[in-house]
Amino acid sequence: MRPVLYGDVSSAARVLLGTAPDLRDSLCRQMIGEAMAADRHRRHYCKPHPRWGNGSLMSAARRRRLSAEPGFDDPEYCACFELVLRCLRQRA
Template identity: 65%
Template sequence: MRPVLHGDVSSAARVLLRVPRTARAAVCNKMIDEAEAADSHVRRFGTLHPLFGNGSLMSSARKRILADEPGFDDLDYCACFELVLRCLTSFHLSRRRS
C-alpha cells in the first residue's frame, strides 16, 4: 500500500459512516486489502489496478460512496476515523511479524 496520509484516512472514514456499525471493521480491512493488492499490481505491471486504482487507501475508498465530511465534533465520524487508524495499525503490525 502506498504511504497513508490524512486524506486517505478521511476518505476511508467517510465510507465507513455510510456502513452499518457492525460491518465497519470488515469494510475497512477490505479497503486496506484492496489498496495493498493495487499497489502490488502497480509495482508489478506499471499500470493502475483496473478495480482498485493506484494502491492508495484513498483510491480504494473512493470506489465507494462517501458521506459528506463532517467535523471532529461528530462522534460517529471520530469513531470511524479511529477505526481506520486501528485497522491500519493492525495491518502494519501483522506485516512486521511476517
C-alpha cells in the same frame, strides 16, 4: 500499500460513516486489502489496478460512496476515523 496520508484516512472513514456499524470493521480491512493488492499490481504492471486504483487507501475508498465529511465534533465520524487508524496500526 502506498504511504498513508490524512486524505486516505478521511476517505476511508467517510465510506465507513455511511456503513452499518456492525459491517465497518470488515469493510475497513477489505479496503486496506484492496489498496495493498492494487499497489502490488501497480508495481508489477506499472499501471493502476482496474478496480482498486493506484495502491492508495484513498483510491480504494473512493470506489465506493463517500458521506459528506463532517467535523471532529461528530462522534460517529470520530469512531470511523479511529477505526481506520486502528486497522492500519494492526496491519503494520
